[in-house]
Amino acid sequence: MLTTKFIDIPPLSGVAGAVRVPGSKSISNRALLLAGFASGTTVIEGVLDSDDTRVMIDALVQLGCGIEAAPHRLTVRGVGGRPALKNATFFLGNAGTAMRPLTATLALFAASSDASFELRGTPRMHERPIGDLVDALRGLGCSVECLEKEGYPPLRVSAGKGPLSFAAPLRVRGDVSSQFLSALLLALPLRAEPVDAVIEVAGELISKPYVDITLKLLAAFGIAVEREGSQRFRLAAGQQLRSPGRFAVEGDASSASYFIAAGAIGAVDAPLRIEGIDSGSIQGDIAFADAVRAMGATIESGEGWLAVRRGRWPLAAIDLDCNPLPDAAMTLASLALFADGPSTLRNIASWRVKETDRLAAMASELRKVGASVEEGPDFLTITPPRAWRAASVATYDDHRMAMAMSLAAFNPLAGGNVPVRILDPRCVGKTWPDYFEALFSVARARREAVPVLAIDGPTASGKGTLAREVAAALGYRLLDSGAVYRATAVAALDAGIEAENADALAALAASLELRFDGDRCLLGGRDVTESLRLEEVGAMASRISAWPAVRAAVLDAQLGFRDVPGLVADGRDMGSVVFPDAELKVFLTAGPAERADRRYKQLISKGIPANIDSLRADLEARDARDRNRSASPLKPAEGALMLDNSALSIEASVDVVLKAWQERRPFDQSPDRPAVGPV
Numbered sequence: 001m002l003t004t005k006f007i008d009i010p011p012l013s014g015v016a017g018a019v020r021v022p023g024s025k026s027i028s029n030r031a032l033l034l035a036g037f038a039s040g041t042t043v044i045e046g047v048l049d050s051d052d053t054r055v056m057i058d059a060l061v062q063l064g065c066g067i068e069a070a071p072h073r074l075t076v077r078g079v080g081g082r083p084a085l086k087n088a089t090f091f092l093g094n095a096g097t098a099m100r101p102l103t104a105t106l107a108l109f110a111a112s113s114d115a116s117f118e119l120r121g122t123p124r125m126h127e128r129p130i131g132d133l134v135d136a137l138r139g140l141g142c143s144v145e146c147l148e149k150e151g152y153p154p155l156r157v158s159a160g161k162g163p164l165s166f167a168a169p170l171r172v173r174g175d176v177s178s179q180f181l182s183a184l185l186l187a188l189p190l191r192a193e194p195v196d197a198v199i200e201v202a203g204e205l206i207s208k209p210y211v212d213i214t215l216k217l218l219a220a221f222g223i224a225v226e227r228e229g230s231q232r233f234r235l236a237a238g239q240q241l242r243s244p245g246r247f248a249v250e251g252d253a254s255s256a257s258y259f260i261a262a263g264a265i266g267a268v269d270a271p272l273r274i275e276g277i278d279s280g281s282i283q284g285d286i287a288f289a290d291a292v293r294a295m296g297a298t299i300e301s302g303e304g305w306l307a308v309r310r311g312r313w314p315l316a317a318i319d320l321d322c323n324p325l326p327d328a329a330m331t332l333a334s335l336a337l338f339a340d341g342p343s344t345l346r347n348i349a350s351w352r353v354k355e356t357d358r359l360a361a362m363a364s365e366l367r368k369v370g371a372s373v374e375e376g377p378d379f380l381t382i383t384p385p386r387a388w389r390a391a392s393v394a395t396y397d398d399h400r401m402a403m404a405m406s407l408a409a410f411n412p413l414a415g416g417n418v419p420v421r422i423l424d425p426r427c428v429g430k431t432w433p434d435y436f437e438a439l440f441s442v443a444r445a446r447r448e449a450v451p452v453l454a455i456d457g458p459t460a461s462g463k464g465t466l467a468r469e470v471a472a473a474l475g476y477r478l479l480d481s482g483a484v485y486r487a488t489a490v491a492a493l494d495a496g497i498e499a500e501n502a503d504a505l506a507a508l509a510a511s512l513e514l515r516f517d518g519d520r521c522l523l524g525g526r527d528v529t530e531s532l533r534l535e536e537v538g539a540m541a542s543r544i545s546a547w548p549a550v551r552a553a554v555l556d557a558q559l560g561f562r563d564v565p566g567l568v569a570d571g572r573d574m575g576s577v578v579f580p581d582a583e584l585k586v587f588l589t590a591g592p593a594e595r596a597d598r599r600y601k602q603l604i605s606k607g608i609p610a611n612i613d614s615l616r617a618d619l620e621a622r623d624a625r626d627r628n629r630s631a632s633p634l635k636p637a638e639g640a641l642m643l644d645n646s647a648l649s650i651e652a653s654v655d656v657v658l659k660a661w662q663e664r665r666p667f668d669q670s671p672d673r674p675a676v677g678p679v
C-alpha cells in the first residue's frame, strides 16, 4: 500500500495484462455483520481487507465474536443474536456500511436489554446524515440520542421504555440513502418481539441494487423477506439468523469500474482481463459495464472474469440517469474526459452526502485537468479538455476521488502528455489499499515518459540510503545499480572467472538471472543479499565494472527498471550514461575521510571487523578506478545538483533532494501544495 503524501502518475499510453479486484465492500460488511450476529460459525471467503471492513471487524470483536483471519478468508463465530457486551463505544471510521447497520442492530438489541452503546466516527462521518434512520428507530420505540447534532453521529443507543411496537409499519425515507432501509432490514431479525415487521419506504428508493444485495445476504443467513416492489418489505416472525457455514464474497464491482474504464481507454492491442467479478454479479454497479459498452468499449465475460477492450475511439459521449450505479458513476465522470463531446450524469444528488460532497469535488478536480464542467444540484455536464493540464488532484479523504481521477493519466491517448499528481493516495485504503500497485502493474507508458531521479557518487557516500528514502517518499521504483555489478561479481567468483577475463565476464553479465524482490537480491533464484555486501565482492565489482563490455551487458537490465510510476536510480553513471534524460540528477560529494568513517561504523555495527585506514585506502583506490576508467568514468552529470552530505543527516539530504525534485515537476507550485517528504 502506498503511504506517500502524493503519487505522481506519469502520462500513460495503455493497459495490458490482468488484475484481480478485491472483495466487495458492501457484501463484505453485510456478511460480516450477519455472521457476527448469527448463530454458528461462518467462513467468509474473498472478504475485503480495507479500512471500512476493519472497523466492522473490530466492532464485532468488541461484541464478543471470535474472528480468525487466514489469507483471503475470515472465520467468524457468531454471538447468536445476543452479544454479552453491555457497555461500549464503537469507532467506525468513515464507513457508512458499518455505521448505519450497526446503529440499527445495536439499537434493536439494546431495546430488549440493559445495554448502552456509543457509535462514533471520523469528523466527516459526523457530518453525514443519519436522521432518517434515527427517526425510524425512534418510531419503533428505540432510544437513540444524537450526542452532538440532531440527525448526525455520534449516537448513543440504549434500553427503551418497554417492548418495541411493530403494530404500524416502520416508515423510512428512501430518497437520501438506501443504507437506512438496508440497515433496518439487517437489524430486524434481532428484534425480541415475536411479531411480523413491515417497512414502508417513503419517497423514491435510490440505489435499489444495494437493497437487493441486502435481501440476498439475508436469504443466505436464513431470513426471508417478502417484498412489494421497492415500497414494502415484510419480515415474518419467528426467523433467526443462521450461519450458512460458508459464504463467498464476490469482487467489488465499483472497484472493477476503474479497470473496466482503463480497458475502454487503453486496452488497444489486447483486452484487459479483470478477475474476481463477472457480468452475473449481484452488485448494481456492474451496470457500469453497460454504460461503458454504450460509450464504445467491447466487454466480454466468463465465470469470474471480465475482459475489456477499447472499441470506438474517442468514446461516445453519454447522457445517463446514474441512480442505479451511484459509486461507479464517478468513474463515468472520468471516462467523460475521453469522449467525443459533453456528457451528462444525472440523478446523482446522493453524491453530496458520501465520503465528501462528490459533486463539488469531482467538478473541481475535473476542471483542474482541463475539462469544462457544469455542476448542477443533481447533475454534472463534463466537456473533455481541449488542452490537458498537469494537475495536482485533491482527494478529500475519498477513495473514489483518488481512483477515478487517476484515470486522467491516460491523457496521452486523447492528445495530452501530462502527469497527474494524486494527493494523499492512502485514502484508497477505504476499499482497495493496493489500488495504485494494481494500476501500475497493468499501466503502460512510453519509457521516456517515466520520470527518473538519478543519484550518483563515489562509493560509501550514502547514495543507497538516500535513494531508498527518496524512492519511498515518492512511491517510485528503486534501482541499486551497484548491486547489479556486485551480483555479477558474486556470479563471477562462484564461476571462478578472473577479473581480467572481460569476454567471459560480459557473457556472464548478459546471461544473469537477476531479480530484486523488495530488499532481497535473487541470483538464479538464490538469495545473495548477504554476499553482496562482502568486501571481497565489492572489490571484485569495482574491478569488473571497469570493462566496457561488462557495462554494455548490464545496460538493458538497468534500463528495464524504468517503469511506471517512476524510478530512483543510484550508482556511478546513472545521470551521465544510463539515464541521460533523468529529470533530476544528484551527485554526492562526501569526502573520503567521512565515507571511510561511515563504512567503518556500518561494518562494526554488523560485527564485521574493520580497520579504518585500510578502508580509506581501499575507498580511494576504488574512487581512482571509477574515475579513471575509459567507460563511464565517475563524474558529475551535466546539470547535476552537487550535494556534499558530509555534515548532513539522512533526513536533511532527503529533504534537499525532494525539494529539488518538486521544483522540477510540472505541477502548479501554489502554496497549498503538500509539504514534501516521507510521511
Ligand code: C5P
Residues within 6 Å of the ligand: 459, 460, 481, 482, 483, 485, 486, 538, 541, 542, 543, 545, 546, 570, 571, 572, 573, 574, 622, 626
Ligand atoms: O555502489 P556499490 O559500491 O554497491 O557498487 C559496487 C561497484 O560497482 C562500485 O565499486 C563501482 O565500481 C561499480 N559501479 C559502477 N557503476 C554503477 C554502480 C556501481 O561502476 N552505476
